[in-house]
Amino acid sequence: MGSVNLDGVLKAVKQVRGGVAVSHNKNTADSEVVRLPVPDKVVLPMQQHIGAPCIPTVKVGDKVKVGQVIGDSDKFVSAPIHASVSGTVSAITEVKLPNGVISQAVEIESDGEMCLYEGITPPVVTGKETFLRAVRDSGLVGLGGAGFPTHVKLRIPPDKKVDTLIVNAAECEPYITVDYRECLDNSWDILSSIFTIKEILGIKNVVIAAEDNKPEAFKILKNIADHKLDKDDEVRLMVLKSKYPQGAEKMMVLSATGRKVPPGKLPADVGCIVMNVASVAFIARYLKTGKPLVSRSMTIDGSAIAKPQNVRVPIGTNIGDIIDFCGGFKAEPGKIITGGPMMGLSIIDTNLPVLKQNNAILAFAEGDQKVMKERDCIRCGRCAAACPLSLMPTLIERYSKAKDVERLEKVGVNVCMECGSCAFSCPAGKPLVQYMRLAKQVLREEKSKNA
Amino acid sequence: MPDKKLTVSASPHVHSVPTVTGIMLNVIIALIPALIASVLIFGPRVLLVCAVTVGVSVLVEYISRLVMKRHNTIGDLSAVVTGLILAFNLPVSIPLWMAAIGAVVAIVVVKQFFGGIGQNFVNPAIAGRIILMVSFPTAMTTWTAPFAYKTGEAVTTATPLAMQESELPGMLEMFLGVRGGSMGETCALALIVGGVYLMIRKIISPIIPLTFIGTVAVIMLIAGKGDLQFVVYQLLSGGLMLGAFFMATDYATSPINFKGKIIFGIGCGLITSLIRLFGSLPEGVSFAIILMNILVPHIEHLTTPKPFGSVKEKKSKEGASK
Numbered sequence: 001m002g003s004v005n006l007d008g009v010l011k012a013v014k015q016v017r018g019g020v021a022v023s024h025n026k027n028t029a030d031s032e033v034v035r036l037p038v039p040d041k042v043v044l045p046m047q048q049h050i051g052a053p054c055i056p057t058v059k060v061g062d063k064v065k066v067g068q069v070i071g072d073s074d075k076f077v078s079a080p081i082h083a084s085v086s087g088t089v090s091a092i093t094e095v096k097l098p099n100g101v102i103s104q105a106v107e108i109e110s111d112g113e114m115c116l117y118e119g120i121t122p123p124v125v126t127g128k129e130t131f132l133r134a135v136r137d138s139g140l141v142g143l144g145g146a147g148f149p150t151h152v153k154l155r156i157p158p159d160k161k162v163d164t165l166i167v168n169a170a171e172c173e174p175y176i177t178v179d180y181r182e183c184l185d186n187s188w189d190i191l192s193s194i195f196t197i198k199e200i201l202g203i204k205n206v207v208i209a210a211e212d213n214k215p216e217a218f219k220i221l222k223n224i225a226d227h228k229l230d231k232d233d234e235v236r237l238m239v240l241k242s243k244y245p246q247g248a249e250k251m252m253v254l255s256a257t258g259r260k261v262p263p264g265k266l267p268a269d270v271g272c273i274v275m276n277v278a279s280v281a282f283i284a285r286y287l288k289t290g291k292p293l294v295s296r297s298m299t300i301d302g303s304a305i306a307k308p309q310n311v312r313v314p315i316g317t318n319i320g321d322i323i324d325f326c327g328g329f330k331a332e333p334g335k336i337i338t339g340g341p342m343m344g345l346s347i348i349d350t351n352l353p354v355l356k357q358n359n360a361i362l363a364f365a366e367g368d369q370k371v372m373k374e375r376d377c378i379r380c381g382r383c384a385a386a387c388p389l390s391l392m393p394t395l396i397e398r399y400s401k402a403k404d405v406e407r408l409e410k411v412g413v414n415v416c417m418e419c420g421s422c423a424f425s426c427p428a429g430k431p432l433v434q435y436m437r438l439a440k441q442v443l444r445e446e447k448s449k450n451a
Numbered sequence: 452m453p454d455k456k457l458t459v460s461a462s463p464h465v466h467s468v469p470t471v472t473g474i475m476l477n478v479i480i481a482l483i484p485a486l487i488a489s490v491l492i493f494g495p496r497v498l499l500v501c502a503v504t505v506g507v508s509v510l511v512e513y514i515s516r517l518v519m520k521r522h523n524t525i526g527d528l529s530a531v532v533t534g535l536i537l538a539f540n541l542p543v544s545i546p547l548w549m550a551a552i553g554a555v556v557a558i559v560v561v562k563q564f565f566g567g568i569g570q571n572f573v574n575p576a577i578a579g580r581i582i583l584m585v586s587f588p589t590a591m592t593t594w595t596a597p598f599a600y601k602t603g604e605a606v607t608t609a610t611p612l613a614m615q616e617s618e619l620p621g622m623l624e625m626f627l628g629v630r631g632g633s634m635g636e637t638c639a640l641a642l643i644v645g646g647v648y649l650m651i652r653k654i655i656s657p658i659i660p661l662t663f664i665g666t667v668a669v670i671m672l673i674a675g676k677g678d679l680q681f682v683v684y685q686l687l688s689g690g691l692m693l694g695a696f697f698m699a700t701d702y703a704t705s706p707i708n709f710k711g712k713i714i715f716g717i718g719c720g721l722i723t724s725l726i727r728l729f730g731s732l733p734e735g736v737s738f739a740i741i742l743m744n745i746l747v748p749h750i751e752h753l754t755t756p757k758p759f760g761s762v763k764e765k766k767s768k769e770g771a772s773k
Contacts, residue, residue: 263761342462343463362464375524375568392756424467428470428471429466433462
């Protein structure tokens with residue numbers, strides 16, 4: 001950690017089991033976030049979060065301005081979608097998202113002006129309800145990749161007592177550096193948000209967690225943690241060993257509190273809320289300005305990208321446009337991923353819009369990151385050793401192929417978070433994450449058959 | 452837009468280095484010191500026996516896969532490893548056709564009949580050795596004296612485990628492997644070097660070798676009433692080093708989990724010691740490992756860790772019966 005003063009910095013209460021050593025490739029760590037020029041067109045899918053899709057509230061021909069609601073849902077688990085450019089709604093179409101879901105989408109032709117919607121004013125927050133309402137109105141979803149609506153996460157059921165807020169700055173996926181930049185560039189937003197959430201939701205402890213491979217971010221986070229407004233406040237920084245998947249939600253809870261989230265439960269069930277650092281910082285900016293989530297920072301990197309860098313892009317910008325902005329391809333791309341290389345999704349082509357939860361676009365040159373030929377399992381046990389959740393992927397694969405529901409349930413296949421540590425380690429090149437997903441499906445299907 | 456089609460595959464999109472072939476190659480590398488030692492001690496015929504077992508292993512693996520219409524697996528080098536380890540378990544004077552039979556039993560009967568790599572329920576090389584042992588007991592227990600090849604005379608000897616105390620080779624000879632025995636088992640130094648190499652390369656975990664050898668040491672310490680020299684002789688003789696580092700650690704036939712490995716290692720050590728102390732056979736490493744191999748599914752069943760955050764067995768049963 002070099003010159004960073006580690007006084008008062010927490011160490012993990014309990015170490016994460018297993019995990020894998022991935023090469024960090026944080027090539028863009030020093031790349032300040034550059035704003036992308038206004039795109040000609042954006043496509044805003046109505047499904048950019050876990051939960052119910054939104055329904056367009058505009059029609060073709062409507063004039064819209066930046067921050068205006070263009071899609072909303074009356075369902076609880078959802079988040080509104082806002083126009084990310086000013087211009088004219090040119091089409092209501094459908095797009096196939098990287099995860100295969102077909103979603104309705106609003107296409108807006110930009111007028112290049114980026115005029116802010118008149119209705120935008122800083123929200124008036126007087127208490128918990130108004131705060132949660134504001135978070136919902138901001139359209140915020142987990143910016144770390146999961147896309148879970150933040151207002152849902154922050155609405156703690158009355159029967160649960162949350163005592164710890166964990167601010168996740170681990171960023172354990174290789175290549176991605178946007179959370180790191182958030183710490184460097186928007187530290188005051190992070191600090192201010194932490195105190196707002198803490199006060200309004202009545203959370204006693206705050207733990208800011210970062211891996212030890214980011215000393216610069218650490219210095220700044222340390223300042224935040226040291227900047228306690230009140231002596232009673234407990235805002236502490238926690239240093240984690242650089243290891244994948246430290247930043248996974250359950251792992252964060254384990255490191256910070258030593259508690260284990262039971263299968264099928266949420267961190268709130270053991271008194272914790274885990275928030276990505278960029279999501280935290282966004283809340284402060286929203287409360288100050290009232291400008292909803294219409295743009296986000298992304299890392300553009302990989303061996304096929306001419307100029308890897310961090311960019312801030314309007315949500316819905318075409319991925320191809322962003323790659324062009326980064327100098328295009330310097331080599332024939334063989335694989336393009338949204339998100340990190342461990343959990344990201346490979347996409348069929350670049351004609352896809354950026355979603356709220358996309359934190360990176362990685363393009364790898366042809367021949368790089370080849371898919372391994374699958375061989376027979378040699379029972380070496382590397383998958384089981386790598387699993388941070390104590391699962392036995394090789395057994396799960398076997399039970400899944402045998403459709404052995406009883407055993408699948410017993411070995412806890414649904415606990416799997418698909419972090420990819422097992423498949424990363426498998427010398428036989430087995431697509432174990434795919435097998436875990438299949439196993440979950442087998443379990444669902446066989447159960448519904450028997451029901 | 453890229454012209455060519457992009458690869459779409461399930462995450463993760465990066466992969467760690469070792470492949471099955473790489474692992475097997477590392478095991479072969481780890482066996483080389485013992486092979487060199489064996490050639491020095493028992494002469495060039497060692498290479499001939501190895502060539503036969505390796506050659507036959509690879510050939511019959513190729514033929515079996517072809518006959519069974521399965522994809523070919525000789526490229527993963529596991530048949531080479533089996534062949535080498537089998538040869539290490541044979542006396543240097545073994546007739547070549549017997550060595551070939553051992554290889555056929557190991558690869559065809561034990562490995563391929565059960566589905567090939569990773570599916571065999573006992574260690575193929577050990578099973579091959581045991582079949583030869585019960586079929587050709589004389590040939591399998593005719594031990595050539597060290598360096599006999601230099602004089603050209605066929606001098607035979609006993610293995611230290613079957614010797615009277617007065618005939619025992621010195622401690623240094625034992626450690627360097629200058630003693631009678633199977634051709635690859637005698638040089639403890641070379642086997643330890645190979646074993647440590649595999650541990651450093653993270654191919655094997657130290658748990659099984661340590662618990663195996665440790666258990667034998669403890670039991671022999673008690674049996675020898677604290678005689679340390681007796682303990683060291685026990686550890687350096689027979690096939691203990693070869694078995695503990697290279698055969699008990701076989702992935703397919705040893706438990707995956709930490710606790711399972713401990714139980715397995717202790718079990719191997721216990722059975723080895725019991726056979727050596729009370730059995731009619733002078734040596735028990737092979738039988739100990741093969742018996743523990745058979746118990747692996749049960750050991751694994753008992754030691755599978757609970758998924759992260761699971762409540763204890765009792766509570767989950769209550770939950771299930773609600």
